[in-house]
Amino acid sequence: MKLAAIIQFTVAVLCGAASLGSLIQKVPSKAAKRQNPFHADVQAQRAGAKLYARECASCHGDNRQGRANVPPLARPDVENAAPGTLFWIVTNGSPGRAMPSFAHLPEAQRWQISMFLQTQAQSK
Numbered sequence: 001m002k003l004a005a006i007i008q009f010t011v012a013v014l015c016g017a018a019s020l021g022s023l024i025q026k027v028p029s030k031a032a033k034r035q036n037p038f039h040a041d042v043q044a045q046r047a048g049a050k051l052y053a054r055e056c057a058s059c060h061g062d063n064r065q066g067r068a069n070v071p072p073l074a075r076p077d078v079e080n081a082a083p084g085t086l087f088w089i090v091t092n093g094s095p096g097r098a099m100p101s102f103a104h105l106p107e108a109q110r111w112q113i114s115m116f117l118q119t120q121a122q123s124k
């Protein structure tokens, strides 16, 4: 990547993150407190990785790096968020801001995706 491209990319990512604010901070605390029924289940985590690739990577990137107007998910505040926080975001999306709702996926799959995002912190 040329330097100009790198700078452009960095600026885009930073602006995106700043202007979109953090959806994570908008999740109701009651929703955030829900427990992931798949806690520490390796198979569920693998299923989550596949679901991420199918449902989320087109916007958030193969490596959760984000894109110009889509926030990266490879961030400590996402990886360490309460499990219910990510479940809520995946379920509700962000109406009017291009993050779709995935309420059509079975609840188990939404927990698996949430779990995948979180276990990335431990696998680094």
Ligand code: HEC
Pocket (backbone or CB within 6 Å): 020, 021, 022, 023, 024, 025, 052, 055, 056, 057, 058, 059, 060, 069, 070, 071, 073, 078, 086, 089, 090, 094, 097, 098, 099, 100, 102, 113, 114
């Ligand atoms: C069509 C593009 C698109 C798809 C597909 C998509 N997202 Fe998003 N996502 C976004 C955008 C845009 C935002 C920023 C929304 C906002 O800040 O209001 C976002 C925000 C988020 C956030 C909050 C990040 C923050 O900074 O607070 C999480 C977590 C998230 N997405 C997870 C996922 C997961 C998991 C999937 C797959 C199930 C997914 N997204 C699929 C576009 C997408």
